[in-house]
Structures are given as structure tokens and as C-alpha cells.
Amino acid sequence: MFNNFLHWIFRNRYLLAAQTIDVLIFLGTLVLTLFALAFQVWLALAVLSFGLLWIYARHAPRYSEGYQVRAITYMNQGLYKEALADFNKALKLDPKNGSAYSERGVLLVDVGDTDQAFKDLDQGISLLPTDPMMYFHRSVGHLALGKPDKAIEDLDQAILLGLIHCNTYFVRGNANMDLERWEDAKADFDKSLQFSPHGVDILVRRAEAFVRLGNPSEAVTDCLTALKYDPNSESAYINLAFTYIEMKEPEKAKDACDEALRLNPNLGVGYFNRAGAWIMKACVPEALRDLKTAYTYDAQYRSKALIDPDFEILWHDPAFLLWIQETEEEAQVEAENPGNVPLENA
Numbered sequence: 001m002f003n004n005f006l007h008w009i010f011r012n013r014y015l016l017a018a019q020t021i022d023v024l025i026f027l028g029t030l031v032l033t034l035f036a037l038a039f040q041v042w043l044a045l046a047v048l049s050f051g052l053l054w055i056y057a058r059h060a061p062r063y064s065e066g067y068q069v070r071a072i073t074y075m076n077q078g079l080y081k082e083a084l085a086d087f088n089k090a091l092k093l094d095p096k097n098g099s100a101y102s103e104r105g106v107l108l109v110d111v112g113d114t115d116q117a118f119k120d121l122d123q124g125i126s127l128l129p130t131d132p133m134m135y136f137h138r139s140v141g142h143l144a145l146g147k148p149d150k151a152i153e154d155l156d157q158a159i160l161l162g163l164i165h166c167n168t169y170f171v172r173g174n175a176n177m178d179l180e181r182w183e184d185a186k187a188d189f190d191k192s193l194q195f196s197p198h199g200v201d202i203l204v205r206r207a208e209a210f211v212r213l214g215n216p217s218e219a220v221t222d223c224l225t226a227l228k229y230d231p232n233s234e235s236a237y238i239n240l241a242f243t244y245i246e247m248k249e250p251e252k253a254k255d256a257c258d259e260a261l262r263l264n265p266n267l268g269v270g271y272f273n274r275a276g277a278w279i280m281k282a283c284v285p286e287a288l289r290d291l292k293t294a295y296t297y298d299a300q301y302r303s304k305a306l307i308d309p310d311f312e313i314l315w316h317d318p319a320f321l322l323w324i325q326e327t328e329e330e331a332q333v334e335a336e337n338p339g340n341v342p343l344e345n346a
Contacts, residue, residue, distance in 0.1 A: 064094035098127030132163035166195035250280035268297025
């Protein structure tokens with residue numbers, strides 16, 4: 001209970017500080033009012049009115065920053081409804097709070113309100129055109145909406161304005177990966193690692209870039225390094241399995257998938273990659289079993305198996321063809337209504 005109280009104090013520290021200052025000012029104003037009241041009623045009212053107006057004019061922006069900080073805390077905890085309410089309060093108190101607009105825009109991207117999100121992101125830049133974080137936030141929005149070219153434009157501007165940081169290069173590297181600019185992506189991940197040499201996510205993404213560039217041995221090194229820093233990294237094991245499949249080493253790929261699924265049994269991509277490893281070992285029943293499991297997490301794995309040449313051994317298997325026939329209706333529904341099936345493992 002005491003820890004919860006400390007967390008509450010930390011989350012509300014800016015609001016509490018501003019409110020404490022206001023209480024002290026109000027008490028001071030009250031003392032002056034009582035003193036003035038001994039001389040003139042109108043003078044007492046003037047002092048009291050001035051004090052209250054001064055509190056509002058002076059400290060409304062501080063309240064705005066307090067709500068903004070608490071909103072970010074809520075965002076980090078996944079409490080989006082509470083975060084949005086605090087961002088709204090912050091902007092009502094200070095309509096010129098550009099960073100609050102920008103951060104609310106990021107939140108709205110996360111909850112799917114993209115129209116309002118980009119109004120907020122653009123407003124943040126309009127109010128703070130020389131603040132690189134405004135462009136960084138908008139780049140995250142562009143990337144979430146599948147517009148990596150727009151994201152790179154904003155990230156270039158953020159870097160030009162001085163945001164030389166591991167996250168800036170990491171996000172730009174991801175955008176370049178989406179555009180299949182493997183060399184540019186690797187260069188960005190290299191720069192990101194200069195700021196954060198132990199960055200597991202950065203190492204994992206650079207490993208993928210190495211595979212795309214035809215350098216799987218370097219990819220294995222990055223994945224193993226990432227696992228050295230974080231032995232429980234699911235993504236490192238998944239990318240290690242993917243790399244071993246590219247290297248035609250199915251046993252190592254299967255072992256990596258086993259480790260990923262040990263850490264997270266609900267990892268659809270783990271089952272799909274392990275199905276690929278089984279196929280390389282000519283173990284058709286095991287491959288089909290894992291493929292069916294992967295399908296329960298993401299219906300797109302079914303269509304991937306139908307077009308991926310690595311799965312060709314299944315295309316003539318009666319059990320696979322029967323499963324394809326049985327799931328045809330579900331696949332048509334998914335094609336007509338994309339997004340109904342969770343895609344977090346794609």
C-alpha cells in the first residue's frame with residue numbers, strides 16, 4: 001500500500017507542486033485581504049480578486065504540464081482512456097502547449113483515431129516548429145500508418161534540428177526496412193548502436209538487415225549478442241531461427257523456435273518458423289501441425305504457406321489440401337474483412 005502511495009505521489013508530482021504553491025499564494029492573499037479589510041472593504045475585494053486572477057494566470061500552464069506528465073505516465077501503463085482525459089485537461093488549461101498536442105497525437109495513433117491524431121501532430125509542429133521531438137512524434141504516426149517515406153522525411157528534419165539519438169536512427173532504420181532499403185537500414189542501426197551498444201531490439205533488427213543483405217553469419221552474431229544481453233528476448237530467438245532457415249540449418253532453427261515458444265507459447269510466428277524448419281527436415285506431419293497452430297494466431301500464415309516456395313512439399317500432401325479446403329470459407333471472410341484476426345505475431 002505504501003508503494004502505491006509513493007507511485008501516486010510520483011505520478012502527480014507536478015500537479016501537487018503547483019497546487020501547493022497556489023495554496024501558499026491563496027493564504028498570503030487571504031492575510032492581505034484581512035489586513036486590507038480593516039481599512040476599506042473595496043480594497044479587500046481588490047486584493048482578493050487580484051490574488052485569485054494571479055493564481056490562474058500564473059499557474060494554469062503549470063497545471064497543464066502536470067496533467068501532461070501524468071498523461072504520459074498513463075500512456076506508458078497502457079491506460080489510454082485516463083491518458084487522453086489528462087491530455088484534454090492539459091490542453092484546455094494551455095491551448096498553446098505544443099508538446100501536449102504532439103504527445104496526444106501519438107496516443108490517438110495508438111487507439112486508431114488517425115484523423116484527429118494528425119491534426120494534433122501537425123498542430124504540435126505549428127506551435128513548436130523548431131522542436132525536433134515534434135517531427136519525431138509525427139514520424140512515429142506515419143510509420144504506424146504504413147507511410148515510411150513520410151516518416152523518413154520527418155526523421156531527417158528531426159536530425160537536422162539536433163535530435164541525434166539512438167531512437168531517431170532506430171525508427172529511421174525501421175522505416176528503411178519497410179522500404180526494403182537494406183543498406184540504409186543497416187547504416188541507421190549502426191548509428192543507433194553507437195548510442196546504445198546493448199540495445200537488444202536494435203541488434204535484432206540489424207540482424208534482419210544482415211540476412212536481407214546476404215550476410216547471415218553477421219546476423220547470427222547480432223542475435224546471439226542480443227541474447228547475451230537479454231536471454232529472454234523472444235524476438236532474438238525468432239530472428240535467429242529465421243536466419244538459420246536461410247542458412248539451411250533446420251535443427252538450429254527448430255531449437256531457436258523451441259526457445260521462443262518456451263518464453264511465449266502464444267507466438268504465432270514461432271510456430272510458423274518451426275513449421276519451416278520441419279519442412280526442411282521433411283517432417284510433413286509436424287510441419288502441418290505447427291502451421292495449423294500458427295493459423296490460429298494469424299490467418300495470414302495460411303496464405304503465406306500457399307505461396308512460399310519453401311512450403312512446396314506441403315502442396316501435394318492430402319492432409320494439407322484437406323485443411324486448405326476446410327479453412328477456405330474462413331480465408332474468404334478474412335480477405336473481405338482484414339483486421340478481424342489479431343496480427344501481433346505477423
